[in-house]
Amino acid sequence: MSGHFRYTQWDPQLIVSQIITIQALFYTSLxxxxxxxxxxxGHSPQLNHLFNYQELSVKSGHGRLIILSYFLNALFxxxxxxxxxxxxxxCLDFSVTTHVIHLxxxxxxxxxxxxxMWWWAVNILCVTITCxxxxxxxxxTELKSIPLTLSQRTEV
Structure with a gap:
Protein backbone atom coordinates (compact mmCIF):
# COMPACT_ATOMS: atom_id res chain seq x y z
CA MET A 1 0.00 0.00 0.00
CA SER A 2 2.86 2.41 0.51
CA GLY A 3 3.65 4.63 -2.41
CA HIS A 4 0.07 4.72 -3.68
CA PHE A 5 -1.96 7.89 -3.63
CA ARG A 6 -5.28 6.12 -3.41
CA TYR A 7 -5.77 2.58 -2.18
CA THR A 8 -7.80 0.59 -4.69
CA GLN A 9 -9.02 -2.92 -4.21
CA TRP A 10 -10.88 -5.23 -6.56
CA ASP A 11 -14.46 -5.14 -5.31
CA PRO A 12 -16.85 -6.93 -7.69
CA GLN A 13 -19.91 -6.13 -5.57
CA LEU A 14 -19.15 -2.42 -5.76
CA ILE A 15 -18.57 -2.56 -9.51
CA VAL A 16 -21.77 -4.53 -10.18
CA SER A 17 -23.81 -2.22 -7.95
CA GLN A 18 -22.35 0.81 -9.75
CA ILE A 19 -23.24 -0.71 -13.14
CA ILE A 20 -26.81 -1.44 -12.01
CA THR A 21 -27.22 2.04 -10.54
CA ILE A 22 -25.77 3.78 -13.60
CA GLN A 23 -27.98 1.70 -15.91
CA ALA A 24 -31.10 2.44 -13.86
CA LEU A 25 -30.34 6.17 -13.86
CA PHE A 26 -29.56 6.01 -17.60
CA TYR A 27 -32.99 4.58 -18.41
CA THR A 28 -34.84 6.74 -15.88
CA SER A 29 -33.39 9.99 -17.18
CA LEU A 30 -33.67 8.96 -20.84
CA GLY A 42 -48.13 15.22 -29.18
CA HIS A 43 -46.93 11.62 -29.52
CA SER A 44 -48.13 9.01 -27.08
CA PRO A 45 -45.31 7.70 -24.84
CA GLN A 46 -44.12 4.26 -25.96
CA LEU A 47 -41.21 1.97 -25.21
CA ASN A 48 -40.49 2.06 -28.94
CA HIS A 49 -39.13 5.56 -28.49
CA LEU A 50 -36.62 4.19 -25.98
CA PHE A 51 -35.63 0.85 -27.53
CA ASN A 52 -36.49 0.91 -31.25
CA TYR A 53 -33.46 2.04 -33.24
CA GLN A 54 -35.68 3.23 -36.10
CA GLU A 55 -37.04 6.05 -33.91
CA LEU A 56 -33.68 7.86 -34.11
CA SER A 57 -34.10 9.86 -37.28
CA VAL A 58 -33.32 13.39 -38.42
CA LYS A 59 -36.18 13.34 -40.91
CA SER A 60 -38.90 14.15 -38.36
CA GLY A 61 -39.11 16.71 -35.59
CA HIS A 62 -39.93 13.98 -33.09
CA GLY A 63 -36.89 11.95 -34.14
CA ARG A 64 -34.65 15.00 -33.71
CA LEU A 65 -36.08 15.56 -30.21
CA ILE A 66 -35.34 11.94 -29.32
CA ILE A 67 -31.76 12.43 -30.53
CA LEU A 68 -31.53 15.60 -28.42
CA SER A 69 -32.84 13.57 -25.47
CA TYR A 70 -30.00 11.08 -25.96
CA PHE A 71 -27.42 13.89 -25.98
CA LEU A 72 -28.87 15.54 -22.86
CA ASN A 73 -28.90 12.12 -21.22
CA ALA A 74 -25.21 11.72 -22.09
CA LEU A 75 -24.47 14.94 -20.18
CA PHE A 76 -26.53 13.67 -17.26
CA CYS A 91 -15.25 6.42 -16.84
CA LEU A 92 -14.67 4.86 -20.27
CA ASP A 93 -15.44 1.38 -18.93
CA PHE A 94 -18.72 2.45 -17.34
CA SER A 95 -19.77 4.56 -20.35
CA VAL A 96 -19.18 1.71 -22.79
CA THR A 97 -20.80 -0.85 -20.47
CA THR A 98 -23.94 1.28 -20.18
CA HIS A 99 -24.30 1.58 -23.94
CA VAL A 100 -23.44 -2.07 -24.65
CA ILE A 101 -26.23 -3.05 -22.25
CA HIS A 102 -28.47 -0.58 -24.09
CA LEU A 103 -27.48 -2.24 -27.40
CA MET A 117 -26.82 4.50 -39.10
CA TRP A 118 -28.34 7.19 -36.88
CA TRP A 119 -28.65 4.80 -33.93
CA TRP A 120 -24.94 3.98 -34.12
CA ALA A 121 -23.87 7.59 -34.68
CA VAL A 122 -25.95 8.87 -31.78
CA ASN A 123 -24.84 6.14 -29.37
CA ILE A 124 -21.14 6.46 -30.26
CA LEU A 125 -21.37 10.22 -29.75
CA CYS A 126 -23.20 9.68 -26.45
CA VAL A 127 -20.50 7.30 -25.20
CA THR A 128 -17.90 9.91 -26.16
CA ILE A 129 -19.76 12.78 -24.48
CA THR A 130 -20.40 10.79 -21.31
CA CYS A 131 -16.83 9.55 -21.09
CA THR A 141 -12.18 16.67 -8.35
CA GLU A 142 -9.11 14.41 -8.20
CA LEU A 143 -6.73 17.29 -8.84
CA LYS A 144 -8.00 19.47 -6.02
CA SER A 145 -5.42 20.40 -3.43
CA ILE A 146 -4.89 17.76 -0.81
CA PRO A 147 -4.68 19.23 2.69
CA LEU A 148 -1.53 18.02 4.38
CA THR A 149 -2.20 19.32 7.87
CA LEU A 150 -4.90 18.13 10.19
CA SER A 151 -5.05 21.18 12.42
CA GLN A 152 -6.12 24.66 11.48
CA ARG A 153 -3.46 27.15 10.60
CA THR A 154 -2.77 29.67 13.35
CA GLU A 155 -1.17 33.03 12.86
CA VAL A 156 1.79 33.72 15.13
Missing part, protein backbone atom coordinates in the same frame (compact mmCIF):
# COMPACT_ATOMS: atom_id res chain seq x y z
CA UNK A 31 -37.27 7.89 -20.24
CA UNK A 32 -38.13 11.23 -18.62
CA UNK A 33 -36.46 13.20 -21.43
CA UNK A 34 -38.20 11.17 -24.14
CA UNK A 35 -41.52 11.50 -22.28
CA UNK A 36 -41.07 15.29 -22.32
CA UNK A 37 -40.28 15.20 -26.05
CA UNK A 38 -43.37 13.02 -26.63
CA UNK A 39 -45.53 15.54 -24.78
CA UNK A 40 -44.02 18.42 -26.76
CA UNK A 41 -44.78 16.77 -30.11
CA UNK A 77 -24.56 10.42 -17.45
CA UNK A 78 -21.33 12.38 -16.99
CA UNK A 79 -22.67 13.82 -13.74
CA UNK A 80 -23.75 10.34 -12.65
CA UNK A 81 -20.22 9.04 -13.25
CA UNK A 82 -18.82 12.00 -11.34
CA UNK A 83 -20.99 11.28 -8.30
CA UNK A 84 -20.96 7.47 -8.32
CA UNK A 85 -17.56 6.48 -9.70
CA UNK A 86 -15.56 9.57 -8.68
CA UNK A 87 -12.47 8.45 -10.61
CA UNK A 88 -11.49 9.35 -14.17
CA UNK A 89 -9.86 6.03 -15.06
CA UNK A 90 -13.02 3.82 -15.11
CA UNK A 104 -28.46 -5.65 -26.01
CA UNK A 105 -31.75 -4.28 -24.64
CA UNK A 106 -32.59 -2.70 -28.03
CA UNK A 107 -31.71 -5.96 -29.76
CA UNK A 108 -33.89 -8.00 -27.40
CA UNK A 109 -36.79 -5.53 -27.58
CA UNK A 110 -36.91 -5.22 -31.37
CA UNK A 111 -35.93 -8.81 -32.12
CA UNK A 112 -33.15 -7.85 -34.50
CA UNK A 113 -29.77 -6.17 -34.38
CA UNK A 114 -29.92 -2.36 -34.68
CA UNK A 115 -28.42 -1.59 -38.09
CA UNK A 116 -29.58 2.03 -38.31
CA UNK A 132 -15.04 12.82 -21.86
CA UNK A 133 -17.28 14.98 -19.68
CA UNK A 134 -17.26 12.40 -16.87
CA UNK A 135 -13.46 12.18 -16.98
CA UNK A 136 -13.21 15.97 -16.96
CA UNK A 137 -15.43 16.27 -13.89
CA UNK A 138 -13.65 13.44 -12.08
CA UNK A 139 -10.20 14.81 -12.90
CA UNK A 140 -11.27 18.24 -11.69
Missing amino acids: GVLIYISDCMT GAFVLWHLVQRAKP VMCWLYSGHFPWG VCGEFLCLK
Whole structure:
Protein backbone atom coordinates (compact mmCIF):
# COMPACT_ATOMS: atom_id res chain seq x y z
CA MET A 1 0.00 0.00 0.00
CA SER A 2 2.86 2.41 0.51
CA GLY A 3 3.65 4.63 -2.41
CA HIS A 4 0.07 4.72 -3.68
CA PHE A 5 -1.96 7.89 -3.63
CA ARG A 6 -5.28 6.12 -3.41
CA TYR A 7 -5.77 2.58 -2.18
CA THR A 8 -7.80 0.59 -4.69
CA GLN A 9 -9.02 -2.92 -4.21
CA TRP A 10 -10.88 -5.23 -6.56
CA ASP A 11 -14.46 -5.14 -5.31
CA PRO A 12 -16.85 -6.93 -7.69
CA GLN A 13 -19.91 -6.13 -5.57
CA LEU A 14 -19.15 -2.42 -5.76
CA ILE A 15 -18.57 -2.56 -9.51
CA VAL A 16 -21.77 -4.53 -10.18
CA SER A 17 -23.81 -2.22 -7.95
CA GLN A 18 -22.35 0.81 -9.75
CA ILE A 19 -23.24 -0.71 -13.14
CA ILE A 20 -26.81 -1.44 -12.01
CA THR A 21 -27.22 2.04 -10.54
CA ILE A 22 -25.77 3.78 -13.60
CA GLN A 23 -27.98 1.70 -15.91
CA ALA A 24 -31.10 2.44 -13.86
CA LEU A 25 -30.34 6.17 -13.86
CA PHE A 26 -29.56 6.01 -17.60
CA TYR A 27 -32.99 4.58 -18.41
CA THR A 28 -34.84 6.74 -15.88
CA SER A 29 -33.39 9.99 -17.18
CA LEU A 30 -33.67 8.96 -20.84
CA GLY A 31 -37.27 7.89 -20.24
CA VAL A 32 -38.13 11.23 -18.62
CA LEU A 33 -36.46 13.20 -21.43
CA ILE A 34 -38.20 11.17 -24.14
CA TYR A 35 -41.52 11.50 -22.28
CA ILE A 36 -41.07 15.29 -22.32
CA SER A 37 -40.28 15.20 -26.05
CA ASP A 38 -43.37 13.02 -26.63
CA CYS A 39 -45.53 15.54 -24.78
CA MET A 40 -44.02 18.42 -26.76
CA THR A 41 -44.78 16.77 -30.11
CA GLY A 42 -48.13 15.22 -29.18
CA HIS A 43 -46.93 11.62 -29.52
CA SER A 44 -48.13 9.01 -27.08
CA PRO A 45 -45.31 7.70 -24.84
CA GLN A 46 -44.12 4.26 -25.96
CA LEU A 47 -41.21 1.97 -25.21
CA ASN A 48 -40.49 2.06 -28.94
CA HIS A 49 -39.13 5.56 -28.49
CA LEU A 50 -36.62 4.19 -25.98
CA PHE A 51 -35.63 0.85 -27.53
CA ASN A 52 -36.49 0.91 -31.25
CA TYR A 53 -33.46 2.04 -33.24
CA GLN A 54 -35.68 3.23 -36.10
CA GLU A 55 -37.04 6.05 -33.91
CA LEU A 56 -33.68 7.86 -34.11
CA SER A 57 -34.10 9.86 -37.28
CA VAL A 58 -33.32 13.39 -38.42
CA LYS A 59 -36.18 13.34 -40.91
CA SER A 60 -38.90 14.15 -38.36
CA GLY A 61 -39.11 16.71 -35.59
CA HIS A 62 -39.93 13.98 -33.09
CA GLY A 63 -36.89 11.95 -34.14
CA ARG A 64 -34.65 15.00 -33.71
CA LEU A 65 -36.08 15.56 -30.21
CA ILE A 66 -35.34 11.94 -29.32
CA ILE A 67 -31.76 12.43 -30.53
CA LEU A 68 -31.53 15.60 -28.42
CA SER A 69 -32.84 13.57 -25.47
CA TYR A 70 -30.00 11.08 -25.96
CA PHE A 71 -27.42 13.89 -25.98
CA LEU A 72 -28.87 15.54 -22.86
CA ASN A 73 -28.90 12.12 -21.22
CA ALA A 74 -25.21 11.72 -22.09
CA LEU A 75 -24.47 14.94 -20.18
CA PHE A 76 -26.53 13.67 -17.26
CA GLY A 77 -24.56 10.42 -17.45
CA ALA A 78 -21.33 12.38 -16.99
CA PHE A 79 -22.67 13.82 -13.74
CA VAL A 80 -23.75 10.34 -12.65
CA LEU A 81 -20.22 9.04 -13.25
CA TRP A 82 -18.82 12.00 -11.34
CA HIS A 83 -20.99 11.28 -8.30
CA LEU A 84 -20.96 7.47 -8.32
CA VAL A 85 -17.56 6.48 -9.70
CA GLN A 86 -15.56 9.57 -8.68
CA ARG A 87 -12.47 8.45 -10.61
CA ALA A 88 -11.49 9.35 -14.17
CA LYS A 89 -9.86 6.03 -15.06
CA PRO A 90 -13.02 3.82 -15.11
CA CYS A 91 -15.25 6.42 -16.84
CA LEU A 92 -14.67 4.86 -20.27
CA ASP A 93 -15.44 1.38 -18.93
CA PHE A 94 -18.72 2.45 -17.34
CA SER A 95 -19.77 4.56 -20.35
CA VAL A 96 -19.18 1.71 -22.79
CA THR A 97 -20.80 -0.85 -20.47
CA THR A 98 -23.94 1.28 -20.18
CA HIS A 99 -24.30 1.58 -23.94
CA VAL A 100 -23.44 -2.07 -24.65
CA ILE A 101 -26.23 -3.05 -22.25
CA HIS A 102 -28.47 -0.58 -24.09
CA LEU A 103 -27.48 -2.24 -27.40
CA VAL A 104 -28.46 -5.65 -26.01
CA MET A 105 -31.75 -4.28 -24.64
CA CYS A 106 -32.59 -2.70 -28.03
CA TRP A 107 -31.71 -5.96 -29.76
CA LEU A 108 -33.89 -8.00 -27.40
CA TYR A 109 -36.79 -5.53 -27.58
CA SER A 110 -36.91 -5.22 -31.37
CA GLY A 111 -35.93 -8.81 -32.12
CA HIS A 112 -33.15 -7.85 -34.50
CA PHE A 113 -29.77 -6.17 -34.38
CA PRO A 114 -29.92 -2.36 -34.68
CA TRP A 115 -28.42 -1.59 -38.09
CA GLY A 116 -29.58 2.03 -38.31
CA MET A 117 -26.82 4.50 -39.10
CA TRP A 118 -28.34 7.19 -36.88
CA TRP A 119 -28.65 4.80 -33.93
CA TRP A 120 -24.94 3.98 -34.12
CA ALA A 121 -23.87 7.59 -34.68
CA VAL A 122 -25.95 8.87 -31.78
CA ASN A 123 -24.84 6.14 -29.37
CA ILE A 124 -21.14 6.46 -30.26
CA LEU A 125 -21.37 10.22 -29.75
CA CYS A 126 -23.20 9.68 -26.45
CA VAL A 127 -20.50 7.30 -25.20
CA THR A 128 -17.90 9.91 -26.16
CA ILE A 129 -19.76 12.78 -24.48
CA THR A 130 -20.40 10.79 -21.31
CA CYS A 131 -16.83 9.55 -21.09
CA VAL A 132 -15.04 12.82 -21.86
CA CYS A 133 -17.28 14.98 -19.68
CA GLY A 134 -17.26 12.40 -16.87
CA GLU A 135 -13.46 12.18 -16.98
CA PHE A 136 -13.21 15.97 -16.96
CA LEU A 137 -15.43 16.27 -13.89
CA CYS A 138 -13.65 13.44 -12.08
CA LEU A 139 -10.20 14.81 -12.90
CA LYS A 140 -11.27 18.24 -11.69
CA THR A 141 -12.18 16.67 -8.35
CA GLU A 142 -9.11 14.41 -8.20
CA LEU A 143 -6.73 17.29 -8.84
CA LYS A 144 -8.00 19.47 -6.02
CA SER A 145 -5.42 20.40 -3.43
CA ILE A 146 -4.89 17.76 -0.81
CA PRO A 147 -4.68 19.23 2.69
CA LEU A 148 -1.53 18.02 4.38
CA THR A 149 -2.20 19.32 7.87
CA LEU A 150 -4.90 18.13 10.19
CA SER A 151 -5.05 21.18 12.42
CA GLN A 152 -6.12 24.66 11.48
CA ARG A 153 -3.46 27.15 10.60
CA THR A 154 -2.77 29.67 13.35
CA GLU A 155 -1.17 33.03 12.86
CA VAL A 156 1.79 33.72 15.13
